[in-house]
Amino acid sequence: MPTHVLVLNAGSSSLKYQLIDPHTGAAAAAGAVERIGLSPAAARHTVGAAEHHREVECPNHDAAVAVLQQAFAEHGPDLAEVGLIAVGHRVVHGGHRFDGPTLVDDEVTAAIEGLVPLAPLHNPANLTGIRVARAAFPELPQVAVFDTAFHATIPPAASTYAVPREWREEHGVRKYGFHGTSHTYVARRVADLLGRPLPEVNTIVLHLGNGASACAVAGGRSVDTSMGLTPLDGLVMGTRPGDLDPSVPGHLARVAGLGVDDYDTALSRRSGLLGLTGSSDFREVMTRRDQGDTDAQLAFEVVVHRIVRHVGALAAVLGRVDAIAFTAGIGEHNPGLRAAVASGLDLLGVELDDAANAEAHDERRISAADSATSVWVVPTNEEGEIARECAELLG
Ligand code: ADP
Secondary structure (H helix, E strand, C coil): CCCEEEEEEECCCEEEEEEEECCCCEEEEEEEEECCCCCCEEEEEEECCEEEEEEECCCCHHHHHHHHHHHHHHHCCCHHHHCEEEEEEEECCCCCCCCCCEECCHHHHHHHHHCHHHCCCCHHHHHHHHHHHHHHCCCCCEEEEECCHHHHHCCHHHHCCCCCHHHHHHHCCCCCCCCHHHHHHHHHHHHHHHCCCHHHCEEEEEEECCCEEEEEEECCEEEEECCCCCCCCCCCCCCCCCCCCCCHHHHHHHHHCCCHHHHHHHHHHCCHHHHHHCCCCHHHHHHHHHCCCHHHHHHHHHHHHHHHHHHHHHHHHHCCCCEEEEEHHHHHHCHHHHHHHHHCCHHHCCCECHHHHHCCCCCEECECCCCCCEEEECCCCHHHHHHHHHHHHCC
Protein backbone atom coordinates (compact mmCIF):
# COMPACT_ATOMS: atom_id res chain seq x y z
CA MET A 1 0.00 0.00 0.00
CA PRO A 2 1.59 3.31 -1.08
CA THR A 3 1.96 5.68 1.84
CA HIS A 4 4.02 8.73 0.90
CA VAL A 5 3.80 11.93 -1.13
CA LEU A 6 6.81 13.37 -2.95
CA VAL A 7 6.48 17.15 -2.51
CA LEU A 8 8.27 19.32 -5.07
CA ASN A 9 8.98 23.04 -4.86
CA ALA A 10 10.54 24.14 -8.13
CA GLY A 11 12.24 27.52 -8.39
CA SER A 12 13.91 29.07 -11.42
CA SER A 13 17.29 27.51 -10.56
CA SER A 14 16.36 25.02 -7.84
CA LEU A 15 14.30 21.92 -7.20
CA LYS A 16 13.55 21.27 -3.52
CA TYR A 17 11.85 18.07 -2.46
CA GLN A 18 10.59 16.17 0.55
CA LEU A 19 9.27 12.65 0.89
CA ILE A 20 6.39 12.93 3.33
CA ASP A 21 4.01 10.69 5.20
CA PRO A 22 0.84 12.78 4.93
CA HIS A 23 -0.67 11.27 8.08
CA THR A 24 2.13 12.49 10.34
CA GLY A 25 3.53 15.32 8.21
CA ALA A 26 6.99 13.88 8.91
CA ALA A 27 9.64 13.91 6.18
CA ALA A 28 11.30 10.54 5.49
CA ALA A 29 13.85 12.37 3.32
CA ALA A 30 14.47 15.89 2.08
CA GLY A 31 16.80 17.45 -0.42
CA ALA A 32 17.45 20.03 -3.06
CA VAL A 33 19.22 20.54 -6.33
CA GLU A 34 20.41 24.13 -6.46
CA ARG A 35 22.32 26.22 -9.02
CA ILE A 36 20.53 24.39 -11.86
CA GLY A 37 21.97 25.67 -15.13
CA LEU A 38 25.31 26.60 -13.55
CA SER A 39 28.33 24.35 -13.54
CA PRO A 40 28.51 22.62 -11.15
CA ALA A 41 25.07 22.44 -9.56
CA ALA A 42 24.80 21.46 -5.88
CA ALA A 43 22.77 18.48 -4.69
CA ARG A 44 21.83 17.73 -1.08
CA HIS A 45 19.89 14.71 0.20
CA THR A 46 19.08 14.14 3.86
CA VAL A 47 17.78 10.93 5.39
CA GLY A 48 17.55 11.00 9.18
CA ALA A 49 20.86 12.33 10.51
CA ALA A 50 22.77 11.49 7.32
CA GLU A 51 23.33 14.43 4.97
CA HIS A 52 24.77 13.75 1.53
CA HIS A 53 26.20 16.58 -0.57
CA ARG A 54 27.64 16.47 -4.03
CA GLU A 55 28.40 18.58 -7.04
CA VAL A 56 26.60 17.55 -10.22
CA GLU A 57 26.24 18.67 -13.80
CA CYS A 58 22.63 19.72 -14.08
CA PRO A 59 21.83 21.90 -17.08
CA ASN A 60 18.04 21.91 -16.58
CA HIS A 61 15.17 20.71 -14.39
CA ASP A 62 14.86 17.41 -16.33
CA ALA A 63 18.39 16.62 -15.20
CA ALA A 64 17.51 17.77 -11.66
CA VAL A 65 14.72 15.17 -11.39
CA ALA A 66 17.20 12.52 -12.52
CA VAL A 67 19.55 13.70 -9.73
CA LEU A 68 16.66 13.39 -7.26
CA GLN A 69 15.85 9.86 -8.42
CA GLN A 70 19.49 8.87 -8.22
CA ALA A 71 19.76 10.29 -4.68
CA PHE A 72 16.83 8.15 -3.55
CA ALA A 73 18.30 5.11 -5.33
CA GLU A 74 21.71 5.59 -3.67
CA HIS A 75 20.81 6.81 -0.20
CA GLY A 76 17.19 5.71 0.22
CA PRO A 77 14.47 5.39 1.04
CA ASP A 78 13.63 3.20 -1.94
CA LEU A 79 10.72 5.04 -3.60
CA ALA A 80 9.25 1.80 -4.97
CA GLU A 81 9.33 0.21 -1.52
CA VAL A 82 7.89 3.24 0.29
CA GLY A 83 5.21 3.60 -2.37
CA LEU A 84 4.16 7.00 -3.66
CA ILE A 85 0.53 8.14 -3.59
CA ALA A 86 1.24 11.27 -5.62
CA VAL A 87 3.65 14.03 -6.46
CA GLY A 88 2.55 17.28 -4.79
CA HIS A 89 3.61 20.58 -6.36
CA ARG A 90 3.81 23.92 -4.67
CA VAL A 91 2.34 26.49 -7.08
CA VAL A 92 2.49 30.12 -6.03
CA HIS A 93 -0.42 31.72 -7.87
CA GLY A 94 -3.78 30.08 -8.45
CA GLY A 95 -5.62 33.30 -9.33
CA HIS A 96 -9.36 33.18 -8.66
CA ARG A 97 -9.65 29.87 -10.51
CA PHE A 98 -8.03 27.51 -7.96
CA ASP A 99 -9.47 27.40 -4.46
CA GLY A 100 -8.06 24.05 -3.37
CA PRO A 101 -5.60 21.26 -4.28
CA THR A 102 -6.08 20.25 -7.90
CA LEU A 103 -5.28 17.13 -9.91
CA VAL A 104 -3.02 18.21 -12.76
CA ASP A 105 -3.95 17.59 -16.39
CA ASP A 106 -3.23 19.52 -19.59
CA GLU A 107 -6.12 21.89 -19.00
CA VAL A 108 -4.87 22.69 -15.48
CA THR A 109 -1.31 23.34 -16.64
CA ALA A 110 -2.71 25.67 -19.33
CA ALA A 111 -4.68 27.53 -16.66
CA ILE A 112 -1.55 27.87 -14.45
CA GLU A 113 0.28 29.13 -17.53
CA GLY A 114 -2.48 31.69 -18.01
CA LEU A 115 -1.72 33.03 -14.52
CA VAL A 116 1.96 33.71 -15.31
CA PRO A 117 1.36 37.48 -15.67
CA LEU A 118 0.26 37.50 -12.00
CA ALA A 119 3.38 35.62 -10.83
CA PRO A 120 6.04 36.00 -13.53
CA LEU A 121 8.88 34.88 -11.26
CA HIS A 122 7.20 31.86 -9.70
CA ASN A 123 4.52 30.21 -11.84
CA PRO A 124 6.85 29.42 -14.80
CA ALA A 125 9.27 27.60 -12.49
CA ASN A 126 6.41 25.77 -10.75
CA LEU A 127 5.14 24.67 -14.19
CA THR A 128 8.57 23.39 -15.12
CA GLY A 129 8.51 21.29 -11.94
CA ILE A 130 5.13 19.85 -12.96
CA ARG A 131 6.30 19.11 -16.50
CA VAL A 132 9.46 17.27 -15.47
CA ALA A 133 7.66 15.32 -12.72
CA ARG A 134 4.92 14.21 -15.12
CA ALA A 135 7.65 12.88 -17.42
CA ALA A 136 9.62 11.20 -14.61
CA PHE A 137 6.62 9.75 -12.73
CA PRO A 138 4.02 9.24 -15.49
CA GLU A 139 2.09 6.63 -13.50
CA LEU A 140 1.47 8.92 -10.50
CA PRO A 141 -1.21 11.54 -9.92
CA GLN A 142 0.31 15.02 -9.90
CA VAL A 143 -1.39 17.48 -7.57
CA ALA A 144 -0.98 21.27 -7.58
CA VAL A 145 -1.31 23.01 -4.21
CA PHE A 146 -1.57 26.79 -4.46
CA ASP A 147 -0.21 29.42 -2.05
CA THR A 148 -3.29 31.50 -2.82
CA ALA A 149 -6.02 28.83 -2.41
CA PHE A 150 -6.49 29.16 1.37
CA HIS A 151 -7.44 32.80 0.87
CA ALA A 152 -10.33 32.03 -1.49
CA THR A 153 -12.60 32.49 1.55
CA ILE A 154 -11.64 36.16 2.00
CA PRO A 155 -14.89 38.08 1.50
CA PRO A 156 -15.19 40.64 -1.33
CA ALA A 157 -15.19 43.52 1.17
CA ALA A 158 -11.60 42.58 2.03
CA SER A 159 -10.35 41.32 -1.34
CA THR A 160 -11.65 44.13 -3.57
CA TYR A 161 -9.40 47.03 -4.49
CA ALA A 162 -11.20 50.30 -5.18
CA VAL A 163 -9.82 50.70 -8.70
CA PRO A 164 -11.44 51.08 -12.15
CA ARG A 165 -13.84 48.34 -13.14
CA GLU A 166 -11.81 47.15 -16.15
CA TRP A 167 -8.72 46.61 -13.95
CA ARG A 168 -10.78 44.35 -11.70
CA GLU A 169 -12.84 42.59 -14.34
CA GLU A 170 -10.40 42.22 -17.21
CA HIS A 171 -7.05 42.08 -15.47
CA GLY A 172 -7.79 40.20 -12.24
CA VAL A 173 -6.66 43.08 -10.02
CA ARG A 174 -7.66 42.15 -6.44
CA LYS A 175 -6.19 40.78 -3.25
CA TYR A 176 -5.26 37.08 -3.54
CA GLY A 177 -2.93 36.50 -0.58
CA PHE A 178 -0.07 34.00 -0.27
CA HIS A 179 1.66 31.62 2.22
CA GLY A 180 -1.71 29.82 2.40
CA THR A 181 -0.31 26.38 3.22
CA SER A 182 1.66 27.88 6.10
CA HIS A 183 -1.24 29.91 7.50
CA THR A 184 -3.68 27.00 7.38
CA TYR A 185 -1.18 24.58 8.94
CA VAL A 186 -0.26 26.94 11.78
CA ALA A 187 -3.88 27.90 12.52
CA ARG A 188 -4.80 24.21 12.78
CA ARG A 189 -1.84 23.48 15.07
CA VAL A 190 -2.82 26.38 17.34
CA ALA A 191 -6.36 24.98 17.73
CA ASP A 192 -4.82 21.56 18.55
CA LEU A 193 -2.46 23.13 21.08
CA LEU A 194 -5.35 25.04 22.67
CA GLY A 195 -7.30 21.77 22.75
CA ARG A 196 -10.26 23.44 21.04
CA PRO A 197 -12.15 22.64 17.81
CA LEU A 198 -10.74 24.60 14.86
CA PRO A 199 -14.11 26.21 13.96
CA GLU A 200 -14.16 27.90 17.39
CA VAL A 201 -10.69 29.48 17.27
CA ASN A 202 -9.69 32.87 15.85
CA THR A 203 -5.96 33.21 15.18
CA ILE A 204 -3.66 35.80 13.67
CA VAL A 205 -0.76 33.98 12.01
CA LEU A 206 2.48 35.91 11.45
CA HIS A 207 4.59 34.15 8.82
CA LEU A 208 7.88 36.04 9.07
CA GLY A 209 10.59 34.71 6.75
CA ASN A 210 12.31 36.29 3.76
CA GLY A 211 8.77 36.76 2.55
CA ALA A 212 6.35 37.79 5.30
CA SER A 213 2.61 37.94 5.68
CA ALA A 214 -0.03 38.16 8.37
CA CYS A 215 -3.34 36.34 8.14
CA ALA A 216 -6.60 36.57 10.08
CA VAL A 217 -7.96 33.04 10.40
CA ALA A 218 -11.53 32.77 11.72
CA GLY A 219 -12.47 29.21 12.61
CA GLY A 220 -9.92 27.77 10.18
CA ARG A 221 -10.87 30.08 7.29
CA SER A 222 -8.79 32.97 5.98
CA VAL A 223 -10.79 36.21 6.23
CA ASP A 224 -8.04 38.73 5.47
CA THR A 225 -4.31 38.83 4.85
CA SER A 226 -1.56 41.38 4.35
CA MET A 227 -0.33 40.28 0.90
CA GLY A 228 -2.30 41.29 -2.17
CA LEU A 229 -2.24 40.82 -5.93
CA THR A 230 1.37 39.72 -5.55
CA PRO A 231 3.58 38.87 -2.56
CA LEU A 232 4.92 42.47 -2.41
CA ASP A 233 2.21 43.97 -0.23
CA GLY A 234 1.90 44.21 3.54
CA LEU A 235 4.73 43.57 5.97
CA VAL A 236 8.35 44.62 5.47
CA MET A 237 10.32 41.68 3.99
CA GLY A 238 13.90 40.78 3.16
CA THR A 239 13.90 42.60 -0.18
CA ARG A 240 10.26 43.76 -0.60
CA PRO A 241 8.72 46.91 0.88
CA GLY A 242 5.22 45.81 1.85
CA ASP A 243 2.70 48.68 2.21
CA LEU A 244 3.47 51.49 -0.20
CA ASP A 245 1.52 54.48 -1.46
CA PRO A 246 0.40 53.46 -4.98
CA SER A 247 1.57 56.82 -6.32
CA VAL A 248 5.25 56.03 -5.69
CA PRO A 249 5.86 54.43 -9.14
CA GLY A 250 4.23 57.35 -10.98
CA HIS A 251 6.19 59.84 -8.89
CA LEU A 252 9.47 58.10 -9.68
CA ALA A 253 8.58 57.87 -13.38
CA ARG A 254 8.19 61.64 -13.42
CA VAL A 255 11.12 62.70 -11.22
CA ALA A 256 13.65 59.95 -12.01
CA GLY A 257 12.52 58.48 -15.35
CA LEU A 258 12.06 54.98 -13.89
CA GLY A 259 10.30 52.38 -16.04
CA VAL A 260 8.28 49.26 -15.22
CA ASP A 261 11.30 46.96 -15.08
CA ASP A 262 13.14 49.40 -12.79
CA TYR A 263 10.28 49.35 -10.25
CA ASP A 264 9.74 45.61 -10.51
CA THR A 265 13.38 45.00 -9.75
CA ALA A 266 13.60 47.66 -7.04
CA LEU A 267 10.41 46.54 -5.30
CA SER A 268 11.09 42.78 -5.57
CA ARG A 269 14.83 42.72 -4.99
CA ARG A 270 16.18 45.97 -3.56
CA SER A 271 13.65 47.11 -0.96
CA GLY A 272 12.66 45.83 2.49
CA LEU A 273 15.50 45.17 4.94
CA LEU A 274 17.97 45.33 2.06
CA GLY A 275 16.79 48.81 1.07
CA LEU A 276 16.90 50.03 4.67
CA THR A 277 20.19 48.49 5.80
CA GLY A 278 22.09 46.95 2.88
CA SER A 279 21.35 43.43 4.17
CA SER A 280 18.23 41.33 3.54
CA ASP A 281 19.10 38.90 6.33
CA PHE A 282 17.28 39.63 9.58
CA ARG A 283 19.94 37.93 11.71
CA GLU A 284 22.62 40.16 10.22
CA VAL A 285 20.45 43.24 10.74
CA MET A 286 20.04 42.23 14.41
CA THR A 287 23.80 41.83 14.82
CA ARG A 288 24.38 45.29 13.38
CA ARG A 289 21.67 46.74 15.61
CA ASP A 290 23.42 45.24 18.66
CA GLN A 291 26.59 47.01 17.50
CA GLY A 292 24.80 50.37 17.50
CA ASP A 293 24.10 50.69 13.74
CA THR A 294 21.35 53.34 13.43
CA ASP A 295 20.05 52.06 10.05
CA ALA A 296 19.61 48.62 11.56
CA GLN A 297 17.84 50.13 14.59
CA LEU A 298 15.43 52.04 12.34
CA ALA A 299 14.81 48.93 10.20
CA PHE A 300 13.93 46.95 13.33
CA GLU A 301 11.50 49.67 14.41
CA VAL A 302 9.90 49.84 10.95
CA VAL A 303 9.48 46.04 10.83
CA VAL A 304 7.92 45.95 14.31
CA HIS A 305 5.65 48.94 13.69
CA ARG A 306 4.35 47.40 10.47
CA ILE A 307 3.60 44.06 12.14
CA VAL A 308 1.81 45.75 15.06
CA ARG A 309 -0.24 47.87 12.67
CA HIS A 310 -1.32 44.84 10.64
CA VAL A 311 -2.11 42.77 13.73
CA GLY A 312 -4.27 45.63 15.02
CA ALA A 313 -6.16 45.81 11.72
CA LEU A 314 -6.63 42.04 11.50
CA ALA A 315 -7.76 41.91 15.14
CA ALA A 316 -10.47 44.44 14.33
CA VAL A 317 -11.50 42.32 11.33
CA LEU A 318 -11.71 39.20 13.50
CA GLY A 319 -13.54 40.92 16.35
CA ARG A 320 -12.12 38.44 18.86
CA VAL A 321 -8.56 37.09 18.85
CA ASP A 322 -7.84 33.86 20.72
CA ALA A 323 -4.26 33.42 19.59
CA ILE A 324 -1.35 35.01 17.79
CA ALA A 325 1.18 32.61 16.25
CA PHE A 326 4.71 33.33 15.05
CA THR A 327 6.20 31.14 12.34
CA ALA A 328 8.95 30.91 9.62
CA GLY A 329 12.65 31.82 9.99
CA ILE A 330 12.33 35.10 11.88
CA GLY A 331 9.08 34.29 13.66
CA GLU A 332 10.41 30.98 14.96
CA HIS A 333 13.91 32.08 15.89
CA ASN A 334 13.93 35.69 17.04
CA PRO A 335 12.78 36.29 20.62
CA GLY A 336 13.69 40.01 20.46
CA LEU A 337 11.36 40.65 17.52
CA ARG A 338 8.55 38.69 19.19
CA ALA A 339 9.01 40.63 22.44
CA ALA A 340 8.96 43.99 20.61
CA VAL A 341 5.78 43.04 18.71
CA ALA A 342 4.12 41.77 21.90
CA SER A 343 4.92 45.00 23.73
CA GLY A 344 3.06 46.89 21.00
CA LEU A 345 -0.07 44.79 21.51
CA ASP A 346 -1.33 46.05 24.90
CA LEU A 347 -4.68 46.57 23.21
CA LEU A 348 -5.03 42.77 22.96
CA GLY A 349 -3.84 42.25 26.53
CA VAL A 350 -0.75 40.40 25.34
CA GLU A 351 1.71 39.43 28.10
CA LEU A 352 4.68 37.27 27.15
CA ASP A 353 6.30 34.71 29.41
CA ASP A 354 9.88 35.96 28.94
CA ALA A 355 11.46 32.61 29.79
CA ALA A 356 9.23 30.71 27.34
CA ASN A 357 9.89 33.33 24.66
CA ALA A 358 13.66 33.00 25.15
CA GLU A 359 13.68 29.19 25.00
CA ALA A 360 14.97 27.48 21.87
CA HIS A 361 12.29 24.77 21.90
CA ASP A 362 10.12 24.37 18.87
CA GLU A 363 6.36 24.42 19.24
CA ARG A 364 5.24 26.22 22.41
CA ARG A 365 3.11 28.81 24.11
CA ILE A 366 5.12 31.95 24.86
CA SER A 367 2.44 34.06 26.55
CA ALA A 368 2.04 34.37 30.31
CA ALA A 369 -0.78 32.45 31.99
CA ASP A 370 -2.79 35.67 32.48
CA SER A 371 -2.29 37.00 28.92
CA ALA A 372 -5.72 37.90 27.47
CA THR A 373 -4.58 36.61 24.06
CA SER A 374 -2.40 33.51 23.92
CA VAL A 375 0.80 33.75 21.88
CA TRP A 376 2.55 30.78 20.26
CA VAL A 377 5.61 29.79 18.30
CA VAL A 378 4.65 27.12 15.74
CA PRO A 379 7.32 25.99 13.25
CA THR A 380 5.64 25.92 9.89
CA ASN A 381 5.44 22.76 7.78
CA GLU A 382 4.39 23.81 4.29
CA GLU A 383 5.54 20.57 2.67
CA GLY A 384 3.66 18.52 5.29
CA GLU A 385 0.54 20.55 4.56
CA ILE A 386 0.94 20.06 0.79
CA ALA A 387 1.27 16.30 1.35
CA ARG A 388 -1.80 16.27 3.62
CA GLU A 389 -3.88 18.18 1.06
CA CYS A 390 -2.75 15.81 -1.73
CA ALA A 391 -3.73 12.76 0.31
CA GLU A 392 -7.07 14.34 1.22
CA LEU A 393 -7.83 15.15 -2.43
CA LEU A 394 -7.00 11.58 -3.48
CA GLY A 395 -9.00 10.08 -0.63
P1 ADP B 1 12.08 31.87 3.32
O1 ADP B 1 10.96 32.87 3.20
O2 ADP B 1 13.15 32.05 2.29
O3 ADP B 1 11.61 30.42 3.49
P2 ADP B 1 12.92 31.64 6.10
O4 ADP B 1 11.61 31.28 6.68
O5 ADP B 1 13.99 30.63 6.08
O6 ADP B 1 12.79 32.30 4.67
O7 ADP B 1 13.45 32.94 6.91
C1 ADP B 1 14.63 33.59 6.57
C2 ADP B 1 14.85 34.72 7.56
O8 ADP B 1 14.88 34.18 8.88
C3 ADP B 1 16.17 35.46 7.35
O9 ADP B 1 15.97 36.85 7.46
C4 ADP B 1 17.02 34.95 8.51
O10 ADP B 1 17.96 35.90 8.93
C5 ADP B 1 15.97 34.70 9.56
N1 ADP B 1 16.44 33.75 10.56
C6 ADP B 1 16.71 32.45 10.37
N2 ADP B 1 17.21 31.91 11.52
C7 ADP B 1 17.26 32.91 12.41
C8 ADP B 1 17.68 33.02 13.77
N3 ADP B 1 18.17 31.96 14.41
N4 ADP B 1 17.59 34.23 14.35
C9 ADP B 1 17.10 35.30 13.68
N5 ADP B 1 16.70 35.27 12.42
C10 ADP B 1 16.77 34.09 11.78
